[in-house]
Amino acid sequence: MKRFLLKIEGIVQGVGFRPFVYNQAISLSLKGWIKNSSQGVYIDIQGEEENLDRFIYNLEDKHPSLAKIENIIIYEQELADYNGFQIKESEMKGEKITLISPDMAVCEECIKDITTPTNKRYKYPFTNCTNCGPRFSIIKAIPYDRANTTMKKFNMCGDCHKEYSDSSNRRFHAQPNACKECGPHIWIEDCYGTKVGLDDVLGWTRQRLKEGKIFAIKGLGGFHLVCDAENEEAVNLLRDRKNRPDKPFAVMINHIDTVKKYCRVNMKEEKILTGSRKPIVILEQNNDYDLPQCIAPNQSTLGVMLPYTPLHHLLFQGDIEVLVMTSANVHGLPLEYENESAVEKLGHIVDYFLQHNRDIQMPIDDSIVRVVDNEIRMIRRARGYAPEPIKKDNVKEILALGSNMKNTFCIAKDNFLFLSQHNGDLENIETAEHYKNNIEHYKNIFRFSPKYIACDMHPSYTSSEYASDSLLPRVEVQHHHAHIVSCLAENNIERKVIGIAYDGTGYGIDGKLWGGEFLLCDTKEFTRLGHLNYIKMPGGQMAIKEPWRMAVSFIHRMIEYSDYSMREQLKQLLLKLYGKKSIGVMTLIDAEINCPKTSSMGRFFDAAASIIGGRDIISYEGQAAIELESIMDRNCNEFYNYDVDREKIYIINTEKIIYSIIKDKIAGVNNKIMSAKFHNTIVKFSKDICKFIREDTGINEVALSGGVFQNTFLLKQLAAELANEEFVVYTNKLIPANDGGLALGQIIIANEIINK
Ligand code: ZN
Ligand code: ZN
Ligand code: FE
Secondary structure, three states: OEEEEEEEEEEOOOOOHHHHHHHHHHHOOOEEEEEEEOOEEEEEEEEOHHHHHHHHHHHHHOOOOOOEEEEEEEEEEOOOOOOOEEEOOOEOOOOOOOOOOOOEOOOHHHHHHHHOOOOOOOOOOOOOEOOEEOOHHHEOOOOOOHHHEOOOOOOOOHHHHHHHHOOOOOOOOOOOOOOOOOOOOEEEEEOOOOEEOOOOHHHHHHHHHHOOOOEEEEOOOOEEEEEEOOOHHHHHHHHHHHOOOOOOOEEEEOOHHHHHHHEEOOHHHHHHHHOOOOOEEEEEEOOOOOOOHHHOOOOOEEEEEOOOOHHHHHHOOOOOOEEEEEEOOOOOOOOOOOHHHHHHHHOOOOOEEEEEOOOOOOOOOOOEEEEEOOEEEEEEOOOOOOOOOEEOOOOOOEEEOOOOOOOOOEEEEOOEEEEOOOOOOOOOHHHHHHHHHHHHHHHHHOOOOOOEEEEEOOOOOHHHHHHHHOOOOEEEEOHHHHHHHHHHHHOOOOOOEEEEEEEEEEEOOOOOEEEEEEEEEOOOOEEEEEEEOOEEOOOOHHHHHOHHHHHHHHHHHHHHHOOHHHHHHHHHHHHHHHOOHHHHHHHHHHOOOOOOEEOOHHHHHHHHHHHHHOOOOOOOOOHHHHHHHHHOOOOOOOOOOOEEEEOOOEEEEHHHHHHHHHHHHHHOOOHHHHHHHHHHHHHHHHHHHHHHHHHHHOOOEEEEEOHHHHOHHHHHHHHHHHHHOOOEEEEOOOOOOOHHHHHHHHHHHHHHHHHO
16 A cells, blocks of 8 residues: 655646546545645545556546646655545645646537437537537636636536536536536627527528528637638628638538548648647648639638537538638738627628627637648647647746737746737737737736746837837847747757748848848857848838839849840830839839848749749738749759859849749740749758858758748758758747747747846
8 A cells, every 4th residue: 555645737627637537546446635726736645556556657648638747746645544535625826827728629529419319418509528618718817617717607507517516427627518508509690780580590500601691600719700612602702891802711621521522631631630629721622622713712722620619510510511711800900709899890791690608708710730741830829729838947937029920929937838829910909909918818817927028129010019118128039030949949959050041021130121041049049141132122011012022123133233135125024024113113222212121031932923923912921922832843853043152151142043033934934834943942052051051060950940931842842852961950840930939939039048
């Protein structure tokens, strides 16, 4: 006989951990108790040594799927006089953090409940249990008890309470537990918010969807705009009303088998699609793809998710297979998540609202991932992932404010880093407010008060304004350094590496806009060892929305340096491609009015996409590059000649590459070939520069980060070719390579600097 006191740290509250432990103890004839505390879960356990070993083994190996054990500390105790196993009252005190589970997709057992006619939860859209359902999105405060969630207003009926109190039940202490008798319900409103009286809300909704009507459906983390994806007219109507001409819509598909009708799905992708987090997964369309082109114009991919709430499952009970499901917001504004506000803001977009009365405390978008090289690649980290922490020793209490685009922030406390969910682009008052509210919420639920602030160096980021409002000491972090460190962090690397940061733009230490950078860096400091040559961005921000301006800027440079005959040819080409407006932009460049200089890889892509593919104006970020990648001929191995100048550092001469593209263009070379040559060229010079730097420094490890690495070909090919040259290559996986991962890099660099 022995007795142990176990302290379990990790996500062990609100995930069915206590009933699991209770059942384990009973089945192994062990005695003692279990108690939740703000420090974690404590288990006092006594019995045969063999059974105790088995018990501890099972804790680690057989725990409920949502639980995540970070650490088990074992203290041996004197034998005590227990006569059973008991679940003790929670004890919450002190400022220690409680880990909160992300929202999880409905589990198989709950799906069985809602599809079994004899079950009391048959067709009930808010069915959940300790293994599934809402968590983070309904929590108002900690500890995680029903009274601290938006479920407080529903009093459990006798039956539900019985389940909730029965430690052998799947719904034991399932805080959002509910049924038809006592829980939330759904109803329909028209576009003015007037209730439509109906018996069969979901049947009626299906019928209207089939007719081509557009709905806003309230879900787990906010509203979705929904229409029948097989109805081209409906999809186009939604595009018109939402004023979203090109950006692809995600779809929800009833079943994994239906997904395979339209897309190629490998094992890894299938596992993610059907797992308990249920993000949107970007898949390649297959040869039988015949959904309307307007769902994802000019794309060879489709963003797909499977139903993840009971409501979704019930919606697909009829003959609907594929629904467009896109975040419900007005262009550029935050996700709608409150009933009245949704009607006010979305009434002009939708025909009907499918409402419910379980309030959303913390809105959260669908996560978006892709699989590249058989690894998950996070594009938007939100539902199902946030606020799961990253472990990190010796952290100070820091708030990192993140980027302006695709914002996330990050807080550091108690050896954990919490990267927030995607907060959107901080481009207006509404998103900035939303951002500040989310920071306050995190401070509250994690009992966090920052002692330091980390932010980007950019002088006019909205996120950084938050820093100047605060009196706390602040660490300013260079944008691309933060990108590379986000990648180092998730690969557990602290030593010096060669970092390749390719993205749109970020503020450089010389005041110019960087974005095609080779850094020699570790988690504390960096040196810039190479970059794309600087080129003017005519019109500043305008040049980001209008890629043709970048093309003109490149051609302008060539005209300056060309001989007479070439000069005339270039001028002709300019007029042919862009008409008279190009002359205006040339004047702007000559006069150096609003022409910041940039070394951005994103802008280099824009210029190429405009010249090759004619994508002159974009309606969503990254559009030009995404379309350019989608047309490339993957069998073409050719590339353009390029120069790398060695001044003090390595400078890639991008003009020479654009010049070759133009020669191809004049010669009438196929777009697909030009796109392939362009992509191959980037891989080639990137690899060359790594080799030069290795010769100079002896450093053999390369980290790739920045939004441009969402380009699948570039990521895959560059990683492969570097590996061929015997480099060790690190890439982002669960942390976005785009600006959504920036806050993590910022917090780690700031922590190093503060700790020095
Ligand atoms: Zn469940
Ligand atoms: Zn009930
Ligand atoms: Fe960036």
